[in-house]
Amino acid sequence: MIRACRNRGDAEIILPGEPPQSLDPDILWLDLVNPDREEELLVEGLLGIPLPTRDELKDIEPSSRLYVEEGGVYMTASLVWKVETGLPELTDVAFILTGNRLVTIRYAEPKSFALFTAALHRAGVNYRTGAELMARLLETVADRTAEILEVTVARIDALAADVFVDQKTAKRRPPRYLEDKLIDIAGHQRLVSKTRDSLVSLSRLVSFFRALPLIRHDQEAGELLRIVSRDVQSLSEHAAFVSGNITFMLDASLGLINVEQNAIIKIFSIASVVFLPPTLVASVYGMNFQFMPELNWNYGYALALLLMLLSAVIPFLFFRWKGWL
Incomplete structure (x- = not known):
C-alpha cells in the first residue's frame, strides 16, 4: 500500500487503485507499507530514484543505512513494535529525502506512525518541506519511545512490589512464585534491550540528518532535530538506568530463590x-545380642523411650537457643 500525505496533513491512498502518472506538488510524504515490486517500480518511476529492497534495509553497515545517492538521502532506523504483545521486535524503516519529499518504506506497523498520521489530521499543520515533516515524525518516534520506557518502569515498580514483600506475605505465596516472576523480568529486559538498540539507531540517523547541507538552510527543521537529538540522548541514558534496575531485580530474585532453597535445606x-x-538409641537396643542387661529391666522399655525423647528434645532446644530455627 502507498499512502500519500499532502503538506496540509490530509492523506490519500495511491495503491491499491488507479496509479497516477505524476505526483501533485503539494504531496510531501509517500508512505510505503509492505510494498510489492509493482508499487516499488511505480514510486521509482514517479520520483526517478531507486528504492532499497527489504534485504538492503537489514544491512547493519553504516554505509548501507546512511548515505546520499543519485539525488536522494537514504536513512534507515530500527524501530520497536509489537510492544503490547509481550514479544517486542525491531523493524527497519527507510527514510528517503528526494527533492522536497519524504519517502518511508516499512514492513511493519510501529505505533509511532499511526500516532503521527492521526496528529496530522487533527492539527492540520501546513508543512513546508519533507525535511521538516521527517523531523516531526522523528519527534513522534522519540515520544513513543519515551512512553514505552515509562510504561516499562511502572511495570517494573509493580513487579518489585510483588517480589520484595514482607515475610508474612511471602509465606502465603504459591509454590514457584519467584520462578514465575523471572519470566516477567526477562520480558522487561527484552523490551528495554530492543528499545536501547532502537535508540542507538535513531541517534546515528539524527546525527547524520543534522549534518546534511539541506538542514543547515532549514532553521525550523534544524531546531526540531536538535531537540530530537537531545531527547534521544536522554532516553538512552534513562534506558541504561532502567536496564540496571532490571539487572538488580534479576539478581535479587535469584538471591531470594536461593534463600528459600537454603531454608528448606536447613529444615x-x-x-x-x-x-x-x-x-x-533405637539401633543400640535393636541389636540381637544374647546378653543385654537392659532387656531384663522392668522399666527398660520406658527408659529407652525416655532416652530417645530426651536425645531429640535436647538438640532441638539447643538449636532454638542458638537462633538457628
Missing part, C-alpha cells in the same frame, strides 16, 4: 540432626 538438616540420636 532437612536440622530434622536429620534431631532424629539422629533417637535413631542411635
